[in-house]
Amino acid sequence: MERRDFVVRFAGEGGQGVVTAAEFLARAAATVGYHVMTFATFPSQIKGGPTYTQVRISTDPVLSSGDEIDVLVALNLEAYNNHKAEVREDGVVMYDTVFEIDAETRALGVPIEVLAKEAGEARSANMVILGALAHLVNMPKEYFQDFVAERFKGRDKVVDFNTKALELGRLHAATSEFQLGSLMAPIRPEGKQILIKGNDALSIGALQAGVDYYVGYPISPATPIFIFMEKNLVGPGRFAYQATSEIESITAIIGAGYAGKKAMTATAGPGFTLMSEGLGLAWMAEIPCVVVDVQRGGPATGLPTKTEQSDFQTALHPAHGDSKLPVIAPGTIEECFYSAIHAFNWAERYQGPVILLSEHMMAERSQNIPMPDLDLVPPETRETYTGDNGYLRYDGAELSAMPIPGSPGAYVANGSEHDSYGDTTHLAERHVQMTERRFGKLKLLEDGHYESEGTDSPIAIMPWGGSKGPGREAWEALIASGQSIGWYYTMFLHPLPAKLLEELLQKELVIVPELNYLGQFSSYLRTYGIRAESITQYTGLPFKVSVLEERITKRVEAHGRGVVRV
Numbered sequence: 001m002e003r004r005d006f007v008v009r010f011a012g013e014g015g016q017g018v019v020t021a022a023e024f025l026a027r028a029a030a031t032v033g034y035h036v037m038t039f040a041t042f043p044s045q046i047k048g049g050p051t052y053t054q055v056r057i058s059t060d061p062v063l064s065s066g067d068e069i070d071v072l073v074a075l076n077l078e079a080y081n082n083h084k085a086e087v088r089e090d091g092v093v094m095y096d097t098v099f100e101i102d103a104e105t106r107a108l109g110v111p112i113e114v115l116a117k118e119a120g121e122a123r124s125a126n127m128v129i130l131g132a133l134a135h136l137v138n139m140p141k142e143y144f145q146d147f148v149a150e151r152f153k154g155r156d157k158v159v160d161f162n163t164k165a166l167e168l169g170r171l172h173a174a175t176s177e178f179q180l181g182s183l184m185a186p187i188r189p190e191g192k193q194i195l196i197k198g199n200d201a202l203s204i205g206a207l208q209a210g211v212d213y214y215v216g217y218p219i220s221p222a223t224p225i226f227i228f229m230e231k232n233l234v235g236p237g238r239f240a241y242q243a244t245s246e247i248e249s250i251t252a253i254i255g256a257g258y259a260g261k262k263a264m265t266a267t268a269g270p271g272f273t274l275m276s277e278g279l280g281l282a283w284m285a286e287i288p289c290v291v292v293d294v295q296r297g298g299p300a301t302g303l304p305t306k307t308e309q310s311d312f313q314t315a316l317h318p319a320h321g322d323s324k325l326p327v328i329a330p331g332t333i334e335e336c337f338y339s340a341i342h343a344f345n346w347a348e349r350y351q352g353p354v355i356l357l358s359e360h361m362m363a364e365r366s367q368n369i370p371m372p373d374l375d376l377v378p379p380e381t382r383e384t385y386t387g388d389n390g391y392l393r394y395d396g397a398e399l400s401a402m403p404i405p406g407s408p409g410a411y412v413a414n415g416s417e418h419d420s421y422g423d424t425t426h427l428a429e430r431h432v433q434m435t436e437r438r439f440g441k442l443k444l445l446e447d448g449h450y451e452s453e454g455t456d457s458p459i460a461i462m463p464w465g466g467s468k469g470p471g472r473e474a475w476e477a478l479i480a481s482g483q484s485i486g487w488y489y490t491m492f493l494h495p496l497p498a499k500l501l502e503e504l505l506q507k508e509l510v511i512v513p514e515l516n517y518l519g520q521f522s523s524y525l526r527t528y529g530i531r532a533e534s535i536t537q538y539t540g541l542p543f544k545v546s547v548l549e550e551r552i553t554k555r556v557e558a559h560g561r562g563v564v565r566v
Contacts, residue, residue, distance in 0.1 A: 001181035001182070002181060002182050002183075002184050003137060003180070003181045003182065003183050003184060004058060004059045004060060004183075004184055005056070005057070005058045005059075005060075005066070006056070006057045006058070006070055006071075006137050006180075006183050007054065007055070007056050007057075007065075007066035007067075007068065007069050007070050007071075008022075008025065008054070008055050008057075008069065008070060008071040008072075008073060008133060009052055009053070009054045009055075009069045009071070009072050009073065009083060009086075010022050010052060010053050010054075010055075010073045010075070010129075011050070011051070011052035011072065011073065011074055011075065011079035011080075011082065011083050012050075012051065012052075012074070012075030012076050012079045013049065013050065013051065013075065013076055013078075013079075014042055014043055014049050014050075014051045016075045016076070017125065017126050018042075018051050018052060018053050018075065019040055019042075019051070019053050020126055021053075021073070021126040021129055021130065022038055022040070022053035022054070022055045023038065023053075023366060024126060024130065024147075025055050025057075025130055025133070026038050026055050026057075026195065026366055027147065027151075027195055028130075028143055028144050028147040029055075029057045029143070029186075030193065030195045030368040031143075031146075031147055031150075032143050032186050032188075033186030033187065033188030033189070034057045034058065034059065034186045035057070035058045035059070035060060035061050035062045035189070035368060036055065036056065036057050036058075036062065036195070036366070036367065036368055037055075037056045037062040037064070037065055037365060037366070037367045038053055038054065038055050038056075038065070038365050038366045038367070039053065039054045039065035039361065039365050039542065040052070040053040040054075040364050040365065041053075041305065041306060041307075041540070041541065042305050043305060044220070044303075044304045044305045050078060050079065050082060052079070052083065054066065054069070057183065059183075059184050059185075059186055059187050060187075061189075062367065062469075063469040063470065063472050063473040064469045064470040064473050064542070064543075064544075064545050065365070065542065067544045067545055067546050068086065068087070068088035068091070069083070069086050069087045069088060069091055070087075070088060070091045070092070070137075070180055071087075071091060071092050071093075071094055071133060071136060071180070072084065072086070072087050072091070072092075072093045072094065073094045073095075073129055073133075074093060074094070074095045074096070074101075075095075075096055075112075076096070076099065077099045077100075077101070080093065080095055080099075080101050084101075084102075084105065087106075090106075090180070091106065091180070092106050092107065092108055092136060092178050092180065093105050093106065093107040093108070094107070094108045094110055094129070094132060094133070094136075095107055095108070095109055095110070096109075096110065096111075096112045096113075097109040097110060097111045097112075098111075098113070106178070108132065108136075108173060108176050108178055110128065110129070110132055110169065110172055110173070111172075112125045112128050112129060113125060115128045115165065115168040115169060115172060116128050116165055118164075118168060119161045119162075119164035119165035119168055120160070120161035120164060121158075121161040121162075121165075124161050124162050124164075124165035125165070127144075127148070127162045127163075127165035127166045127169065128165045128166075128168060128169035128172075129169060130144055130166060130169065131144070131165065131166035131167060131168065131169025131170040131171075131172075131173070132169040132170060132172060132173035133169075133173075134166070134169075134170055135169075135170045135173035135174055135179075136173060136178060136179065136180050137180050137181065137182065137183040138179070138181070138182035138183065139183055141166065141167070141170055144166050145163055145166060148162045148163055148166065149163075189368075189370070191370050191371060192370070192371040193368045193369065193370060193371065194368065194369060194371055195366055195367070195368045196333060196366065196367070196368075196369065197224070197333070197363065197364060197365060197366050198330075198333050198336045198358060198362035198363045198364070198365060199221075199222070199224040199225050199228070199294070199336075199358075199363045199364070200224065200228060201333050201334070201336040201337040201369070201372075202225065202292065202330070202336040202337065202339070202340050202356070202358060202363075203224075203225050203228040203229060203232070203340075204337060204340075204372075205336065205337035205338060205339065205340030205341050205372070206229075206264055206290070206340040206341075206344065207232065207233070208337075208340075208341055208372075208374060208379065209262065209340055209341040209343070209344035209345070209379045210262045210344065210379045210381075211229075211233065211262045211263070211264050211290075211344065212233070212237055212238045212239070212261050212262055212263075213238070213239050213253065213256040213261040213262065213263040213264070214226075214229040214233050214239070214240045214241070214253075214263070214264050214265065215239075215240075215241045215242075215243050215248070215249045215252040215253055215256075215263075215265055216229070216241075216242065216243065216249050216265045216266055216267065217242065217243050217244070217245055217246050217248070217249050217267065217271060218242070219246075219267055219268045219270065219271045220268065220296065220304045220305055221268060221294050221296055221304075221305065221360045221363045221364055222266040222267050222268050222271075222292065222293075222294040222363070224363070224364075225266040225292060225294070226240075226242070226266060230242075239256075245274065246265075246267055246271035246272075246274040246275050247274050247275070247277075247278065249265040249267070249271075249275070250265060250274075250275040250278030250279065250282075250289075250291070251278050251281075252265075253265050253289045253291075254278060254281060254282050254285075254287050254289060256289075257282070257287040257288045257289040257347075258285070258287050258405065258413050259404065259405055260382065260384065260402070260404040260405075262288070262290075262344055262347075262348070263288075263289045263290070264289065264290040264291070264292065264344075265289075265290075265291055265292070266291075266292035266293075266294065267291070267292070267293060267294070268293065268294050268295065268296050268304070269293065269295060269296060269298045269299075269302070269310075269311050269314070270298070270300070270301065272291070272293045272311065272314065272315075272318065273314070273318075275291060275318065276318045276319050276320070277319065279291065279318045279319050279323075279325065279353050280318075280319030280320060280321065280323060280415075281415045282352060282353040283319060283323045283325065283352055283353060283438065284323075284414070284415050284416075284417075284438070285413040285414060285415060285422075286351045286352055286394070286402075286413075286438070286441075287351070287352065287353070287413060288347035288348050288351055288352060288353075288354075288382070289347060289353050289354075290340075290343045290344055290347050290353070290354050290356055291353060291354070291355055291356070292356045292358060293311050293314075293315060293355060293356070293357050293358070294358045294359060294360065294363045295307070295308055295309055295310065295311045295357065295358065295359040295360065295465075296308060296359075296360050297310070297538075297540050298310055298311070303540045305360070306360060306540030306541070307359050307360035307361035307466065307515060307540060307541065307542060308359065308360070308515050308516060308538065308540065309359055309464070309465050309466070309467065309514050309515040309516050309520070309521075310515070310516035310517070310518075310520065310538075311357065312327070312329075312357065312464075312493070312516075312520040312521055312524070313518075313520045313523075313524070315327045315355040315357050316494055316524070318355070322435055322439075323438075324439070324442070324494065325352070325353055325354070325355050325494070326346050326350070326352070326353075326354045326355065326442065326445055326494055326495065327354075327355045327357055327493045327494045328342055328343050328346070328354065328355070328356050328357065328491055328492055328493065329356075329357040329358070329464055329465040329491050329493050330356075330358060330362065330465070330491050331362075331463070331464065331465055331466060331467070331468030331469070331489065331491055332362070332367075332369075332468060332469065333362060333365070333367045333369050334369040334370065334372070335491055336358065336362060337372045338372070338376065338377050339356060339491055340356065341377040341379060342377060342448075342491075342492075343356040344379065344380075345377070345379065345380040346445050348380050348381065348382045349380060349444050349445065350399070350441040350442065350444045350445055351399060351402060351441065352438075352441065357465065357493070358465075359465055359466045359515075361466045361542045362465075362466045382402060383399075383401040383402065384401055384402055384403065384404055384407075385400070385401040385402060385403040385404075385407075385408075385409040386407065386408065386409075387408060387409055388408050388409070389408050389409060389410060390409075391403055391408070391409035391410070391411060392420040392421060393409075393411035393420065393421065393422055394411075394418060394419070394420050394421070394422060394434065394437065395420040396420075396433075396437070397433070397436060397437045397440050399441055399444065417430060417431050417434060418430070418434065442494075442495050443495075445492075445495050446495045446496075446497060446498045447497065447498075448490060448491075448492025448495075448496070448497040448500075449490065449492070449497065450488065450489065450490035450492070450497045450499075450500040451487065451488065451489040451490065452486070452487065452488050452500070452503065453486065453487040454479070454484065454485060454486040454487055455486050455503060456486070457484045457485055457486040458507060458508040458509070459484075459485050459486065459507065459508060459509045459510075459511070459556055459559060460485065460486030460487065460488050460504070460507050460509075460510050460511070461474075461475050461485055461486070461487060461488070461510075461511045461512075461513070461552060462487075462488040462489060462504070462510050462511070462512055462525075462532075463489060463512065463513045463514070464489070464490075464491075464493060464512070464514060464521050465491075465514075466515075466542065467513045467514055467515060467542070467543055468489055470513070470542060470543040470544070470545050470548055471489075471513045471543070471548060472487070472489075473545045474513075474543075474545045474548035474549045474552060475487050475552075477545065477549050478549060478552060478553065483553070483556065485552070485556065486507070488500065488503070488504065488510070493521070493524075494524075496528075501528060501530075504525065504528075504530045504532075505528070505529055505530055507530070507531065508531060508559070509531055509532075509533065509555075509556075509559050510522070510525060510530055510531060510532040510533070511532075511533060511534075511535060511552055511555055511556075512525070512532055512533065512534045512535065513534070513535045513537075513543060513548055513552075514534055514535070514536060515536070515537050515538065515542070515543070516536060516538060517536060517538045518536075519533070519534030519536050520534075521534070522534040533555070535548065535551045535552065535555065
């Protein structure tokens, strides 16, 4: 039997090399032309605790990390007990023979450490596992051997013991009766591909946008962005710095934005909350900056290493008083790159803070994507004022050029309500004028792109953020089964593209899959008069496609019977 798709889950204890094995498998498969996606979930402590990483390998583009597991690699008994129920009926459990499992399980015991030592190095245990996996789906051993040779080029001893470990693992698996079919030869995608994580793609996009000032404070799962900037935001006129708190981070980038820099920080929910007063200042004083919120489970410390989409309403309204910030939320690894450029362009275009809303499931997963087109989204530059002093920075309702401190046109960037010069005022008519000016500028951002298919249907599905992939896969399955459902998606959440809003208002029902309890995005859509309803999940894990298919089908059937949900 030829297979187009293969899902393997590595599960064990933090520090056992679970992530390393998965990343190696993904990179080797991507190198020969397969489409791959990883998904990792791990405990919040530094070492130990249950962890797993899932890898999906396919001859077709991958939209989700996969539902059922073909092979579970259990590195301890707890991992076996926690994950055995998710192995498909004809799947296999591969386990380390240092512990015992249920006799009735379809299982392949592998003396992993023994074989690794026989290969010449105990650290090659992961290669033993990969060799056995290759046999189970009849992947040519050369795929891994060639990758090892290239990965450890110039280190002959390392290449030698890893190659031996691969072969010993393959030969051991061959002694069993298990064979899951043959994974079809890869259909190499056109153009150059890169295997990258969402945090890295977003960071590279920020560099392409022209970021030259980054201040941040470490917090999971946003820390990799900070580390990337420390390594790469270097050279004349560029600055990356670790602040002592998120409050220092936001005030620092506001100062940089005021000084004419493209400034950015990244955090997660708890840190984003601490930035609320600073974001209000940036909105009030009309200072460009970008704040990335990599969502995780909450509130409070919540689930710091799990995924959720529960910061949307906070991102819209992080500050007190009348404010509603622009929000962009990428839904794929590829979009992480382009969304960063869009975020900086928006910040410069309307002169204010922009929230880039990512999430754990994309930040930490690896996926091969087409090499980004650097010309697709050209970076926008700031309109600066170069005239004489006496400049009315906040005059009228129109956007005005920004003076750079030290140049003519000095003004006060005031957090208090102010007049056209920026001087404090409490006059009612000035507050009305400035409030309308601040909100009026959002109209400059309403030209965002969106996706739409099956627009004739009165019912549509519209996921957002990282739920795009599972949502799209579920939608495609429902269409293939004969159902009539429309598809809408945009990463520009506020303001919504004007034409998209017009189309959604015509729908009888818009179904929104989202990872939160409150149904935050559908609630937002209803404020526009859209008849939207959420399918929610708040497990700390992404949607399974099969679950979405079932729940969407039930909701469509209920709509057909005239069932109304509130």
